[in-house]
Amino acid sequence: EVHLLESGGGLAQPGGSLRLSCAASGFTFRTYAISWVRQAPGKGLEWVAAISSSGTSTYYADSVRGRFTISRDNSKNTLFLQMNSLRAEDTAVYYCAKQSSSWYFDSYFDYWGQGALVTVSS
Amino acid sequence: EIVLTQSPGTLSLSPGERATLSCRASQSVSNSYLAWYQQKPGQAPGLLIYAASSRATGIPDRFSGSGSGTDFTLTISRLESEDFAVYYCQQYGTSPFTFGPGTKVDIK
Numbered sequence: 001e002v003h004l005l006e007s008g009g010g011l012a013q014p015g016g017s018l019r020l021s022c023a024a025s026g027f028t029f030r031t032y033a034i035s036w037v038r039q040a041p042g043k044g045l046e047w048v049a050a051i052s053s054s055g056t057s058t059y060y061a062d063s064v065r066g067r068f069t070i071s072r073d074n075s076k077n078t079l080f081l082q083m084n085s086l087r088a089e090d091t092a093v094y095y096c097a098k099q100s101s102s103w104y105f106d107s108y109f110d111y112w113g114q115g116a117l118v119t120v121s122s
Numbered sequence: 123e124i125v126l127t128q129s130p131g132t133l134s135l136s137p138g139e140r141a142t143l144s145c146r147a148s149q150s151v152s153n154s155y156l157a158w159y160q161q162k163p164g165q166a167p168g169l170l171i172y173a174a175s176s177r178a179t180g181i182p183d184r185f186s187g188s189g190s191g192t193d194f195t196l197t198i199s200r201l202e203s204e205d206f207a208v209y210y211c212q213q214y215g216t217s218p219f220t221f222g223p224g225t226k227v228d229i230k
Contacts, residue, residue, distance in 0.1 A: 035219075044210065044221055044222070044223045044224050045159075045167065045210055045212070045221040045224075046221065047218055047219040047220070047221070050219075059217060059218075061218055062218075095166055095167075100172070104217070105214075105217065106152075106153070106155055106214060106215065107214060108155070108157040108169065108172045108173075108212070108214050109157070109159075109167075109169060109212075110169050110172075110178065111169075112166040112167055112168065113166060114165075114166050115166055
């Protein structure tokens with residue numbers, strides 16, 4: 001059974017940093033692309049960043065490019081999201097989502113974690 | 123980027139009724155790479171449909187998807203109590219991936 005478990009959420013000050021992790025199990029982690037998708041309180045879904053199966057290719061939404069960095073450790077079946085220069089509008093539940101192929105393009109999200117809440121406030 | 127519009131915003135129906143949800147794209151969705159997700163309160167989204175009309179593993183056949191180009195539809199043939207939720211469409215044919223704002227299906 002596929003399982004994705006996010007951790008590292010919490011309260012951060014504007015301009016601060018936070019690092020999210022997503023521990024994966026139940027599938028061959030190194031063969032699938034993975035994304036982060038966020039949902040602001042009471043709002044819809046927004047794709048944030050994606051990484052290819054090997055980790056060599058990364059993709060970002062314009063809203064986070066230059067501030068967030070996605071990475072993965074295939075030896076530990078773990079995905080990361082380093083979030084710097086945080087803003088109030090980054091407040092959201094952050095989900096890691098397994099994609100249906102090794103490549104970001106043309107693949108949908110077939111499994112989701114339960115999410116980690118990030119709150120940016122002074 | 124491709125903007126997805128969903129209608130209606132809220133659909134109020136009774137168990138056993140048919141639900142028809144619409145998703146319209148601002149430009150053609152490449153290869154009909156459109157997915158539908160269901161989200162219940164306090165839970166993560168779950169995949170229902172991919173490639174416009176293919177049901178995900180374990181999804182009952184009362185859920186069906188159709189459409190191509192810019193117009194897509196999710197149909198729930200007979201609503202059951204567990205189907206009352208928010209439904210999102212998402213295109214994955216063009217980067218960046220985008221989601222619609224959602225349709226809430228609630229109990230009339």
